[in-house]
Amino acid sequence: MDSARSQILWFLPLLGAIGVLLNSYRKKRAHGLPYPPGPGFLHAVKGLATVDSSAPWLLFVEWRKRYGPLVYLDVAQPMLIIHSEIIARELLEKRASKYSSRPESPTFELYGWGFTTALLPYNDKWRQHRRFYQRGFRPDVAIQWRPFQLQKARTLLLNLLNSPEDHVEHFATFTASTIMAITYGYTTAPHDDPLLNIVNRAIAIFVKSTAILNVIIFSTFTFLESLPTWLPGLGFYREASVSRGLSRKMLDAPFDFVKKSMGDGTAQVSLVSEFLAQNDEGTGPLASEETIKEVAASGLSAGIETTSSHVMVFLMAIAMHPSVQEQAQAEIDSVIGTGRLPDFDDRPSLPYIEAVLRETLRWQQASPFGAPHTTTEDDVYDGVFIPKSMLTTPLSWSTYGTAIAHDESKYPDPHTFNPSRFLTPEGKLNDDDMHVDFGFGRRICPGRHVAEASLWAAIVSILAAFNVRKAKDEKGNDIEITPAMTPGQVVRPVPFPCRIIPRSAEKENLVRMDD
Numbered sequence: 001m002d003s004a005r006s007q008i009l010w011f012l013p014l015l016g017a018i019g020v021l022l023n024s025y026r027k028k029r030a031h032g033l034p035y036p037p038g039p040g041f042l043h044a045v046k047g048l049a050t051v052d053s054s055a056p057w058l059l060f061v062e063w064r065k066r067y068g069p070l071v072y073l074d075v076a077q078p079m080l081i082i083h084s085e086i087i088a089r090e091l092l093e094k095r096a097s098k099y100s101s102r103p104e105s106p107t108f109e110l111y112g113w114g115f116t117t118a119l120l121p122y123n124d125k126w127r128q129h130r131r132f133y134q135r136g137f138r139p140d141v142a143i144q145w146r147p148f149q150l151q152k153a154r155t156l157l158l159n160l161l162n163s164p165e166d167h168v169e170h171f172a173t174f175t176a177s178t179i180m181a182i183t184y185g186y187t188t189a190p191h192d193d194p195l196l197n198i199v200n201r202a203i204a205i206f207v208k209s210t211a212i213l214n215v216i217i218f219s220t221f222t223f224l225e226s227l228p229t230w231l232p233g234l235g236f237y238r239e240a241s242v243s244r245g246l247s248r249k250m251l252d253a254p255f256d257f258v259k260k261s262m263g264d265g266t267a268q269v270s271l272v273s274e275f276l277a278q279n280d281e282g283t284g285p286l287a288s289e290e291t292i293k294e295v296a297a298s299g300l301s302a303g304i305e306t307t308s309s310h311v312m313v314f315l316m317a318i319a320m321h322p323s324v325q326e327q328a329q330a331e332i333d334s335v336i337g338t339g340r341l342p343d344f345d346d347r348p349s350l351p352y353i354e355a356v357l358r359e360t361l362r363w364q365q366a367s368p369f370g371a372p373h374t375t376t377e378d379d380v381y382d383g384v385f386i387p388k389s390m391l392t393t394p395l396s397w398s399t400y401g402t403a404i405a406h407d408e409s410k411y412p413d414p415h416t417f418n419p420s421r422f423l424t425p426e427g428k429l430n431d432d433d434m435h436v437d438f439g440f441g442r443r444i445c446p447g448r449h450v451a452e453a454s455l456w457a458a459i460v461s462i463l464a465a466f467n468v469r470k471a472k473d474e475k476g477n478d479i480e481i482t483p484a485m486t487p488g489q490v491v492r493p494v495p496f497p498c499r500i501i502p503r504s505a506e507k508e509n510l511v512r513m514d515d
């Protein structure tokens with residue numbers, strides 16, 4: 001983000017000239033209809049150049065207050081920020097045939113990530129990827145991954161019992177080991193796993209390279225690519241070469257593990273082993289090995305950070321709200337008793353736990369900017385002109401309660417963690433399943449059923465076995481937690497101190513017995 005900012009500052013005068021030219025060109029193309037309201041070019045560039053990188057969405061929220069729920073931003077690559085669920089559904093879902101592509105930034109190829117589903121334009125390759133997810137992750141098929149999810153959740157409990165202070169690492173291990181098991185049938189080592197190290201390093205560079213400002217800047221000012229790398233601000237090319245090597249390894253190494261284990265008869269059932277078997281038997285859609293590698297690595301990279309971020313959000317929420325914890329534990333104890341740990345068969349009988357899961361998805365998002373879609377045709381909405389190739393992004397989070405998941409009219413007192421907002425007065429779940437957290441229309445997250453099940457397994461297991469409390473200072477007073485998220489495109493809670501204590505000796509035994 002900082003390097004993106006230094007680049008934009010350096011090129012500011014040039015951008016000004018280009019922007020003025022492009023603006024006047026576009027105005028002539030608007031067929032007499034106005035563009036949606038928004039800041040002018042120079043105002044927008046100045047805003048982006050000086051944005052608070054720890055909370056860049058605050059700038060968009062400021063613009064929303066001034067311009068309304070659809071904000072048009074014209075920094076050469078036109079962008080529409082959607083602050084309303086109704087408008088997001090109208091455009092991204094009902095008019096999905098026009099709004100389902102992605103920005104085609106040279107940054108992605110440059111960093112070796114051009115293969116990944118989330119960044120593919122709306123084309124045949126993307127459709128092929130989505131068919132594979134449909135085969136592996138649709139609700140009736142995703143059930144087969146539950147034993148992995150439950151097993152990893154139980155390992156998480158044991159890790160929390162043994163070293164509660166390392167909970168951030170344990171949550172990362174939980175999500176990564178679950179997805180590695182589902183995708184490749186691979187069991188990760190407790191520490192320093194060689195395959196996971198490759199994946200984590202590749203993702204870390206990728207997340208940095210696709211920060212929203214980088215995407216806007218490099219997809220707009222493509223000439224930046226052809227400038228010499230010794231110019232100030234262009235050192236990112238060296239990083240790009242490292243990234244390309246890592247992403248290639250991420251595609252090949254876990255896939256080779258599956259092929260080898262299939263060859264010697266030790267393979268576990270997994271997404272990749274099933275796709276390869278279907279290829280051999282001719283029972284599934286035939287795909288090249290490269291496509292299977294791409295689908296597998298795309299799911300992995302999209303699912304690890306987002307899921308573990310939400311487990312951290314859950315922990316932060318219950319550490320701050322003991323009454324939520326008590327109500328959730330009372331439900332678990334009354335439904336399943338205290339002599340065993342919960343499993344997926346209990347899920348339909350635990351509505352309050354389901355409400356805690358939904359509130360966790362709503363309260364703080366892993367991806368407050370959502371993921372940008374681009375238009376493939378001109379469109380007109382509510383009297384304004386929306387041109388082809390416009391970047392549209394549904395903003396899901398804001399401090400002022402104006403964005404989608406914090407819309408005060410739908411979620412009163414939106415910054416309070418209150419699972420009961422998802423329950424009817426009779427204690428039944430209402431029909432708001434918080435799927436907005438997983439995006440919209442044809443690009444909606446294909447891993448959402450897997451993600452929800454992993455989160456459910458972690459949440460219910462932690463609540464059944466542990467009390468989570470605020471940490472104490474040296475005088476024995478509670479250390480208050482102020483919710484804060486890290487900067488970036490995929491965000492997570494800033495680490496906070498807390499205590500994770502077994503609820504009883506009986507619970508501790510249950511966790512150890514499961515080992």
Ligand code: HEM
Nearest residue numbers: 117118299302303306307371438439440443444445447451
């Ligand atoms: C709590 C966890 C997760 C959250 C909050 C989340 C959220 C999202 C969001 C917001 C999008 C963009 C949707 C759009 O463009 O409208 C997305 C896309 C995607 N997600 Fe997830 N996700 C999660 C977990 C997962 C998991 C576990 C997987 C796979 C195992 C996965 C795979 C993907 C893929 C492949 C895409 C790209 C879809 C496309 O562009 O067509 N995600 N996710």
